[in-house]
Amino acid sequence: MISLDQIxxxxxxxPIFITIVFPGLIALLIVIVFLIWLERKIAxxxxxxxxxxxxxxxxxxxxxxxxxxxxxxxxxxxxPRRADKFSFIMAPILSFGFAFIPIVAxxxxxxxxxxxxxxxxxxxxxxxxxxxxxxxxIGWASDNKxxxxxxxxxxxxxxxxxxxxxxxxxxxxxxYNTLDIIEIVETxxxxxxxxxxxxxxxxxxxxxxxxxxxxxxxxxxxxxxxIVMGPFTEYTGxxxxxxxxxxxxxxxxxxxxFAYLFLGGxxxxxxPFTLNxxxxxxxxxxxxxxxxxxxxxxRSVYPRFRVDQTLRIGWEGMFVLSIxxxxxxxxxxxLVK
Amino acid sequence: xxxxxxxxxxxxxxIITGLKYIFVKNRLTLRYPEMVQLLSENYRGMIKYYxxxxxxxxxxxxxxxxxxxxxxxxxxxxxxGINYMRCIFCGFCVDICPKEALEFTxxxxxxxxxxxxxxxxxxxxxxxPPKPIFKKEPMKIVVKLDKSRGLKYERT
Amino acid sequence: MxxxxxxxxxxxxxxxxxxxxxxxxxxxxxxISEFEPDIGYVHRAVEKIAESKRxxxxxxxxxxPILADTANINLGYILALERLLGIDAPPRAQYLxxxxxxxxxxxxxxxxxxxxxxxxxxxxxxxxxxxxxxIWIELAQELTGARITYSYMIxxxxxxxxPNGFNEKLSKAIAYMEExxxxxxxxxxxxxxxxARLIDVGIIKKDDAIKxxxxxxxxxxSGVAYDVRKIEPYCAYPEIDFDIIVRKEGDAYxxxxxxxxxxxxxxxxxxxxxxxxxxxPIINESYLKLIPPKLRExxxxxxxxxxPAIFINLKPRKGEAISRVxxxxxxxxxxxxxxxxxxxxxxxxxxxxxxxxxAFKYTMPGHRLADIPAIYGSLDYFPPSADR
Ligand code: SF4
Ligand code: SF4
Numbered sequence: 028m029i030s031l032d033q034i035x036x037x038x039x040x041x042p043i044f045i046t047i048v049f050p051g052l053i054a055l056l057i058v059i060v061f062l063i064w065l066e067r068k069i070a071x072x073x074x075x076x077x078x079x080x081x082x083x084x085x086x087x088x089x090x091x092x093x094x095x096x097x098x099x100x101x102x103x104x105x106x107p108r109r110a111d112k113f114s115f116i117m118a119p120i121l122s123f124g125f126a127f128i129p130i131v132a133x134x135x136x137x138x139x140x141x142x143x144x145x146x147x148x149x150x151x152x153x154x155x156x157x158x159x160x161x162x163x164x165i166g167w168a169s170d171n172k173x174x175x176x177x178x179x180x181x182x183x184x185x186x187x188x189x190x191x192x193x194x195x196x197x198x199x200x201x202x203y204n205t206l207d208i209i210e211i212v213e214t215x216x217x218x219x220x221x222x223x224x225x226x227x228x229x230x231x232x233x234x235x236x237x238x239x240x241x242x243x244x245x246x247x248x249x250x251x252x253x254i255v256m257g258p259f260t261e262y263t264g265x266x267x268x269x270x271x272x273x274x275x276x277x278x279x280x281x282x283x284x285f286a287y288l289f290l291g292g293x294x295x296x297x298x299p300f301t302l303n304x305x306x307x308x309x310x311x312x313x314x315x316x317x318x319x320x321x322x323x324x325x326r327s328v329y330p331r332f333r334v335d336q337t338l339r340i341g342w343e344g345m346f347v348l349s350i351x352x353x354x355x356x357x358x359x360x361x362l363v364k
Numbered sequence: 365x366x367x368x369x370x371x372x373x374x375x376x377x378x379i380i381t382g383l384k385y386i387f388v389k390n391r392l393t394l395r396y397p398e399m400v401q402l403l404s405e406n407y408r409g410m411i412k413y414y415x416x417x418x419x420x421x422x423x424x425x426x427x428x429x430x431x432x433x434x435x436x437x438x439x440x441x442x443x444x445g446i447n448y449m450r451c452i453f454c455g456f457c458v459d460i461c462p463k464e465a466l467e468f469t470x471x472x473x474x475x476x477x478x479x480x481x482x483x484x485x486x487x488x489x490x491x492x493p494p495k496p497i498f499k500k501e502p503m504k505i506v507v508k509l510d511k512s513r514g515l516k517y518e519r520t
Numbered sequence: 521m522x523x524x525x526x527x528x529x530x531x532x533x534x535x536x537x538x539x540x541x542x543x544x545x546x547x548x549x550x551x552i553s554e555f556e557p558d559i560g561y562v563h564r565a566v567e568k569i570a571e572s573k574r575x576x577x578x579x580x581x582x583x584x585p586i587l588a589d590t591a592n593i594n595l596g597y598i599l600a601l602e603r604l605l606g607i608d609a610p611p612r613a614q615y616l617x618x619x620x621x622x623x624x625x626x627x628x629x630x631x632x633x634x635x636x637x638x639x640x641x642x643x644x645x646x647x648x649x650x651x652x653x654x655i656w657i658e659l660a661q662e663l664t665g666a667r668i669t670y671s672y673m674i675x676x677x678x679x680x681x682x683p684n685g686f687n688e689k690l691s692k693a694i695a696y697m698e699e700x701x702x703x704x705x706x707x708x709x710x711x712x713x714x715x716a717r718l719i720d721v722g723i724i725k726k727d728d729a730i731k732x733x734x735x736x737x738x739x740x741x742s743g744v745a746y747d748v749r750k751i752e753p754y755c756a757y758p759e760i761d762f763d764i765i766v767r768k769e770g771d772a773y774x775x776x777x778x779x780x781x782x783x784x785x786x787x788x789x790x791x792x793x794x795x796x797x798x799x800x801p802i803i804n805e806s807y808l809k810l811i812p813p814k815l816r817e818x819x820x821x822x823x824x825x826x827x828p829a830i831f832i833n834l835k836p837r838k839g840e841a842i843s844r845v846x847x848x849x850x851x852x853x854x855x856x857x858x859x860x861x862x863x864x865x866x867x868x869x870x871x872x873x874x875x876x877x878x879a880f881k882y883t884m885p886g887h888r889l890a891d892i893p894a895i896y897g898s899l900d901y902f903p904p905s906a907d908r
Contacts, residue, residue: 070643073644074651076647173529176889247890250890252639252640253537253889253892254889329711330637331641331713333716333717333888333891334550336717
């Protein structure tokens with residue numbers, strides 16, 4: 028017989044707790060539900076409307092997204108006759124999966140993590156860059172011109188954000204002299220937050236995050252008025268729901284990463300959070316949420332750029348800035364030494 | 365590509381304006397059916413018919429651009445009946461009636477359960493438009509124009 | 521070159537950014553090499569239906585193609601009909617017509633601006649425009665009793681007088697709108713993303729604009745100071761002071777700016793109209809005396825006038841008449857041929873969207889796929905109005 032004690036121990040076994048509870052599946056789901064609701068609510072507020080309201084009215088319709096998910100769940104999944112069935116179904120699932128996997132490498136605190144590696148930052152980023160490949164596959168598999176154009180746009184976007192993103196991370200790695208997220212956070216607790224050390228890298232990382240997660244003004248691969256729903260045009264039902272949450276997962280992970288890299292991660296740990304090695308995670312989550320909220324707020328301010336303009340921003344703006352951030356990091360390191 | 369200072373200023377202005385509206389307490393949505401606008405008296409809504417005033421002149425039926433009004437024979441007389449599926453609320457019938465037998469109401473909620481209900485013979489037509497049924501008694505509001513808020517909904 | 525180099529993309533009619541029409545686009549990579557607008561999806565044969573209607577019954581009918589701008593298209597019809605009938609509206613009615621026409625112009629421009637906003641992705645400007653449009657609808661409703669389809673103008677005058685307290689409401693609305701337009705500027709007009717998307721996109725040069733016969737704000741944005749309200753003034757426009765907004769660039773952004781400035785001009789006009797409006801009857805004397813005296817007395821109190829029975833049987837002289845008015849989207853031309861019967865022999869309406877349509881074909885090629893909604897929106901094209 029498995030005793031209750033064993034179950035609890037199993038749940039709090041770091042690899043399981045991190046993937047299933049926090050920052051994994053359950054926390055992710057709650058955050059996505061909350062985030063999509065907040066996105067609509069903020070947009071509504073700016074636009075002098077109410078936004079979602081009627082589902083759980085006392086709380087302002089906060090579980091609207093759950094209702095939407097349920098609707099997706101019961102909607103018929105239509106697979107176009109000319110689509111490549113296997114890749115049509117598998118690609119969104121895999122892209123969802125690969126967007127999700129990097130969570131494993133995110134530590135909760137210096138004592139609580141799934142695995143310790145001196146390359147954990149690279150693991151997260153490397154896994155994140157796999158997911159977009161499946162978006163390209165979606166475009167091919169759907170056999171729809173709009174899906175095709177949409178996935179090509181996604182491909183172009185990778186060109187725009189990937190290099191500056193990695194360079195800005197590299198700048199911070201040089202500064203902290205490590206690629207281990209735990210050590211990065213520890214180093215910040217001794218010095219100051221990374222955003223103060225290298226604000227340029229923080230800015231580049233933030234903009235690239237928005238590009239990567241299709242936030243406005245970079246919501247280009249799904250531009251509704253141009254190409255219907257981009258790569259996801261042909262999807263219906265729950266697979267469409269997966270596709271929709273895909274960019275939010277990436278936003279979630281990158282925002283947490285932003286908190287680790289630039290906002291001091293789980294520090295400062297004050298009283299109620301010292302009780303338990305898991306509690307500091309809440310601080311990271313709050314910091315991450317702030318980044319996410321910035322991202323979703325921009326929807327109500329900006330229209331979207333064109334793809335060529337985004338590429339230009341990526342290469343002529345962000346790339347140059349990330350080089351500047353690198354130089355800044357080098358000079359800081361030399362200065363300190 | 366170094367953005368001009370003016371561009372950065374414009375970015376900031378846009379973001380600040382957006383932020384400002386998060387804190388502006390103003391919403392222009394009218395939450396129908398919880399709130400129902402009490403339309404002004406001269407609104408061109410559904411039509412009321414006074415059978416006793418009617419002189420069967422058929423002017424209303426002849427001017428109706430949508431062929432919504434039709435004359436029916438009731439006993440000796442020819443009296444108008446209306447088809448709300450066709451009516452476009454232009455109000456020509458009301459304006460041309462020489463005896464004021466037709467009148468506007470400010471009732472706007474045109475919804476019936478069946479198709480037949482919307483074709484009203486003179487007798488039904490003369491009963492006037494039905495009072496709209498709400499699940500819960502709605503909050504009656506009037507729309508006021510306002511300098512700072514645009515539209516203001518005031519409870520009556 | 522083999523055909524494979526080009527990809528044909530069919531945009532619409534069931535597409536979030538196409539409106540009620542289809543574009544047949546030939547793409548060379550991301551660049552448009554051929555652009556063919558395919559109209560007719562919402563053709564409703566307004567002109568043909570009109571031949572079977574009596575003259576007064578056409579009033580609500582002509583409103584249907586341009587729902588955002590019903591007063592202006594209606595005004596054009598009434599002016600043409602009045603020319604055939606040889607009748608004129610009294611001065612007060614002329615002012616009231618101008619008032620409603622300008623309120624509708626604001627409405628139409630807000631509509632266009634909002635749709636353009638959502639087409640390039642700014643949902644905020646879309647919601648704002650559609651919310652603030654409501655204020656002008658509310659005002660028009662106060663005046664006419666209907667929200668969109670006013671059918672306010674009748675041969676020889678208008679149907680209703682200014683209601684009590686209208687001026688006060690109007691000044692409140694204008695004060696509010698002026699404040700709001702500043703925020704519009706900050707969040708949309710000056711937004712760097714908007715300028716990046718619209719400046720130097722979809723340029724129509726002055727000569728091309730004249731050659732293609734573009735009308736309205738689109739023409740004025742290309743540097744041609746052409747406005748029917750000035751060139752061939754009608755109603756109360758000769759007595760009112762306003763400017764024609766002209767810009768030289770001819771790109772999508774300048775078209776937005778022209779519309780945006782015209783909202784301000786229209787508010788200026790509206791203000792003057794309610795100041796200068798003369799007193800007097802609102803229906804032509806010859807019709808007024810046909811209204812039964814009892815009803816006339818009552819109408820003088822309420823301001824809601826009745827129609828004389830003769831309206832059913834309006835029989836204009838044999839002949840033809842043409843009228844031009846400047847609607848929100850551009851010049852509307854009405855042409856009526858009468859054979860002396862109660863129905864027109866031929867009725868023709870040339871809507872501004874129909875004339876602006878040609879601009880698609882010549883401005884789109886060379887741009888990117890993402891520019892289609894940006895240019896489409898800037899032309900303020902409205903398929904039902906072109907198709908009629
Ligand atoms: S309001 Fe117009 S459409 Fe309706 S019945 Fe009267 S005349 Fe006919
Ligand atoms: S116009 Fe008036 S009086 Fe004449 S038939 Fe119609 S309702 Fe009766």
